[in-house]
Amino acid sequence: MRILAVDDDPISLDLLEVLIGQIGGHVLVKSDSAADALDKIAQRGAAPFDCFLLDIEMPGMNGVELCEILRSIAVYRHSPILMITRKHEKRFIDDAFSAGASDYLTKPFELGELRTRMRMVEKLVNENRKRNDKLFAAKTTRKIRESQEHYELHAPVEIDDIPGVVEYHALENYLAQLSRRSLFGSTVFAVKIAGVERLHQKAEAFDFVCMITDTAEAISDSLSDHQALISYCGYGTFACVVEDGWRPNLDSFIDSVHKCLKLMDLHFGDGEEMNLVVCAGRPIRLLSKSGEQAVNALSQAQDSVEAVCREMEQSPLGAVLSKRSA
Amino acid sequence: MNTLQAGLSVVRKRFAACLPERAAVIDSLRQELEDDPDAYRFPSMNAAKINLHRIAGTAGTLGFSNLGDMSRQAEDLIVAYADGAQINFAELHEKLQRVLKLIDQVYNSLPDTETGAA
The missing domain is CATH 3.40.50.2300 (Response regulator)
Structure with missing residues (x-):
């Protein structure tokens, strides 16, 4: 190198x-x-x-x-x-x-x-x-594939210029290397776009990337009063690490994310409103966890938000969401 | 001597060559603290901090962990002061004295070929 x-x-x-x-x-x-x-x-x-x-x-x-x-x-x-x-x-x-x-x-x-x-x-x-x-190969064949281009649901999305948003491996490195003492006041939780699979099927690649980027921005704005790092994990899920001993009030946080998304007035390419709904999983306080345990907490946070989302999708609200994005 | 040791020996020589100048800056702050503990001294604190930071960053890898650790402790006190914390100037003075003593020890422990004094 x-x-x-x-x-x-x-x-x-x-x-x-x-x-x-x-x-x-x-x-x-x-x-x-x-x-x-x-x-x-x-x-x-x-x-x-x-x-x-x-x-x-x-x-x-x-x-x-x-x-x-x-x-x-x-x-x-x-x-x-x-x-x-x-x-x-x-x-x-x-x-x-x-x-x-x-x-x-x-x-x-x-x-x-x-x-x-x-x-x-x-x-x-x-x-x-x-x-x-x-990317080079994709660019050279772009004209042929343009009409069919589709973004994989698990793929990372390049998110630039949004305060606190970092790549996933950087977030892992950050947690892995900070000492127990430094992590003491931190909390990890995850946020997921409900019904992301259906939204992904409906969206063109460009719409999907915009949806992820805008959601990252809404999360970042909603955490702007705190020292936070946010990373997109794929599958419509974001991991957040918040410092300074903040105990998240997730209801008001999610309200704030929804308000930001509403203001963004997001639409699919065909003009239909996206009406994004996000949910948050259980916050995990890092307390005296080691770096390795803190990285594991990232996975646990994602598991937790998956469960919350599944529950929401099976609820009457989920039926409404399903109809909306069908 | 293997290549790593040979490389480190060259860097150690450069490190040693910088020590008198760095010690002079640190000693200047120590002297100010001794002369008038209540005087405003941010410029000399900042100069000492830069030199302590540099020593703390490399001394350990070159085999002088005590010097690295003590420099770090002195730097931490100056950083705390710069951040607005109340610090004990007598404690800082003592740490600076210990850093200077360790610099002397390191300098004198190196063969002339490594201090460039030969």
């Missing part, structure tokens, strides 16, 4: 160079500031980078701001960005994930940990390459 490391401490960059060199198979390019990194990225004729290692605390533009800029560059929208931070700097870590970071590394570096992370990053880079190849 071609890696760009950005850190204002030259010793830290030298150290990374030695450690990455020891792991082998990668080329590390060093930058001592965000401005210098952006110059290197903009260099004509230079090969693009596969991965970024960004120190969070830098004078001038910090790593989080640089991460945001990188995510706005199309070619780096899905590139792995690992933020470098000290342990327990949770406020920075939260900002970094909100800005689109994929994962983070803690200082002082440990060779074993770095090796493991680089392996995971390489996997992600290969997945991105496959996805890009697929």
